[in-house]
Amino acid sequence: MATTSKVVMISLSIMMMLFSTTLSVVLEFDENHIKSTTFFSEKVEVGPGKIAVKTLFDIHFPKGHIGIKSFDVEVVDEDGNFVPLYEAYLHHWFAVKYIENITMSEYIKQSHDIRNGIEYERNDGACQGFLLPHYWGLGGESQGTSSNLPGPFAVEVGNPTKIKHGFTEKWLFSIMLIDTRGTHDRKGCTECRCKLMNLPKDFYNVTTNINGQLLSKNYKGGLFCCQDNLQCKLRNGFKGPTRKLSLKYKIRWVDWDEHQVPLKFYILDSADRVISNGSTPIHDCQVEYKIPRNHDNDFPHVKKANIPITKGGYLIHGTAHMHTGVVNITLYGQDGRVLCTSNPKYGIGKEAGNENGYLVGMSVCNPKPGSIIIKDGEILTVESIYENKFRTGAMGISTFTWQNIYQKKIWKFDVKLFSYLL
Ligand SMILES: *[C@@H]1O[C@H](CO)[C@@H](O)[C@H](O)[C@H]1NC(C)=O
Ligand SMILES: *[C@@H]1O[C@H](CO)[C@@H](O)[C@H](O)[C@H]1NC(C)=O
Ligand SMILES: *[C@@H]1O[C@H](CO)[C@@H](O)[C@H](O)[C@H]1NC(C)=O
Ligand SMILES: *[C@@H]1O[C@H](CO)[C@@H](O)[C@H](O)[C@H]1NC(C)=O
Numbered sequence: 461m462a463t464t465s466k467v468v469m470i471s472l473s474i475m476m477m478l479f480s481t482t483l484s485v486v487l488e489f490d491e492n493h494i495k496s497t498t499f500f501s502e503k504v505e506v507g508p509g510k511i512a513v514k515t516l517f518d519i520h521f522p523k524g525h526i527g528i529k530s531f532d533v534e535v536v537d538e539d540g541n542f543v544p545l546y547e548a549y550l551h552h553w554f555a556v557k558y559i560e561n562i563t564m565s566e567y568i569k570q571s572h573d574i575r576n577g578i579e580y581e582r583n584d585g586a587c588q589g590f591l592l593p594h595y596w597g598l599g600g601e602s603q604g605t606s607s608n609l610p611g612p613f614a615v616e617v618g619n620p621t622k623i624k625h626g627f628t629e630k631w632l633f634s635i636m637l638i639d640t641r642g643t644h645d646r647k648g649c650t651e652c653r654c655k656l657m658n659l660p661k662d663f664y665n666v667t668t669n670i671n672g673q674l675l676s677k678n679y680k681g682g683l684f685c686c687q688d689n690l691q692c693k694l695r696n697g698f699k700g701p702t703r704k705l706s707l708k709y710k711i712r713w714v715d716w717d718e719h720q721v722p723l724k725f726y727i728l729d730s731a732d733r734v735i736s737n738g739s740t741p742i743h744d745c746q747v748e749y750k751i752p753r754n755h756d757n758d759f760p761h762v763k764k765a766n767i768p769i770t771k772g773g774y775l776i777h778g779t780a781h782m783h784t785g786v787v788n789i790t791l792y793g794q795d796g797r798v799l800c801t802s803n804p805k806y807g808i809g810k811e812a813g814n815e816n817g818y819l820v821g822m823s824v825c826n827p828k829p830g831s832i833i834i835k836d837g838e839i840l841t842v843e844s845i846y847e848n849k850f851r852t853g854a855m856g857i858s859t860f861t862w863q864n865i866y867q868k869k870i871w872k873f874d875v876k877l878f879s880y881l882l
Contacts, residue, residue, distance in 0.1 A: 494529055496712040497522060500536070503704040506548060506639035509649070510702075511657075513688035516633040517574070519555075522713050527614025527720040529712040530607045531555060531596040534812075535637065536708045542812035545600045545820075548705055549650040551636035551686065552781065552855075553602070554594030557581040557617070559627040579627075584724040586734075586767050587745035591670070592727045592857065594634070598781045603813040604805050604821020605779055609723065609861065611829060613776050614714060616722040636686060637705060642698030647817075651783070652686035652853045654679065656693055670746065681852025682748045723776055723861040730789065730844035730856030732765040741768045751785075751851040760787050763856055764843045772834035773862035775799055778825040780844075780858040784818055787845040789856055794839045799832055800825035802858065834862060 499520040504512045522528075535543045535550050557580070560568065564577035582593040595615065598605055609615070623629050640646045648656045654663075667675045667684055675684055714720060731746035751761045778800035780789045790801040805821035807814040814820060834840065844856025
């Protein structure tokens with residue numbers, strides 16, 4: 461991993477290495493041989509206004525050569541109770557795969573030094589470098605968004621023949637949690653508005669953006685103003701206890717065998733300013749963007765990226781990570797056909813999972829397998845739409861899994877068979 465930049469990097473550079481230690485709980489089996497375990501991550505300490513950006517290495521993960529069917533996350537307190545978003549806002553969580561040199565494992569664990577012995581393994585596309593390298597990953601909308609893959613489809617992990625000799629496969633969480641208790645402006649704080657933070661005086665003199673250049677004074681908010689340990693300004697005199705939060709995550713999986721159909725995992729960013737040099741697409745994912753308030757009209761704000769896809773396939777599952785204010789996000793084929801639209805669900809209550817005014821879920825596409833085909837080389841368009849209101853750190857990150865058409869031969873893919881299986 462290069463030393464400049466990027467989302468995972470932002471947290472890595474802070475180097476709070478926390479190896480998760482908590483135990484897993486139940487192992488459930490069902491009649492489809494799906495196993496399921498709920499895990500707890502290492503605890504992360506927060507206090508009123510505090511921002512926690514952490515990389516939790518070597519998280520609990522089911523062992524062996526398996527196919528992941530779902531991966532769902534929520535935030536819990538010391539007693540295992542769900543924490544509502546208006547107290548601790550889960551800005552994002554990303555699960556990233558890496559491999560670790562086995563002879564260095566003990567050293568890495570002791571020293572927390574990851575300069576050598578670790579290699580990150582990206583998803584199948586489409587961002588450049590170290591941006592958005594994750595597989596599963598959402599934010600506050602997690603609880604209301606299903607990651608379940610239907611039928612025989614699964615994401616293959618832990619295949620010993622694909623892991624470099626002398627290495628072992630591991631997973632990390634890259635997370636951002638914002639404790640908004642007592643803050644002056646809760647919503648602005650969840651959008652990482654710079655002027656709401658207690659920033660160091662020389663912040664704009666020393667902070668570099670995704671491309672390694674100094675942040676512009678015009679940078680009003682986003683990931684760079686939400687760095688680990690910074691604090692959103694509190695209401696006068698507000699005092700509150702610190703608390704230790706963790707991610708409670710449930711993974712469902714099957715043992716890998718010939719009945720499983722592997723999927724490729726794509727993360728597409730509507731802020732990808734992709735260009736082509738003639739032969740190769742060059743991605744320039746921005747990960748987040750600012751939405752200016754347009755006073756001339758009330759039309760929602762639209763952000764679009766045209767993303768060439770080298771290897772197509774059958775679209776199996778789609779959803780998106782967005783922030784509050786989202787109207788919808790749509791993936792279009794090159795001919796303009798709609799491949800998948802994900803719509804927001806906003807909370808209307810008080811309880812965790814239904815917090816009033818917060819984005820609490822994104823709908824999921826599960827088209828009938830074989831019905832939606834993306835061709836090799838097709839240029840897809842991702843279009844994310846937000847309300848016409850000033851907003852910083854907006855994200856339009858869609859997640860798709862598809863079955864590579866080339867695997868058709870290997871897996872004797874048969875559309876009729878799948879319709880029958882489902
Ligand atoms: C793993 O680390 C050891 C100790 O640094 C080194 O000698 C070895 O070459 C590494 N193995 C691989 C496969 O890179
Ligand atoms: C930041 O840089 C400006 C010039 O670009 C300088 O005037 C100012 O003193 C610097 N601030 C700090 C806190 O270093
Ligand atoms: C385009 O970029 C690719 C990958 O960097 C490179 O291999 C290729 O030579 C470039 N083509 C042109 C026409 O510059
Ligand atoms: C997404 O929202 C826009 C703006 O409200 C609307 O015009 C459009 O029809 C929606 N797209 C889909 C596919 O539902």
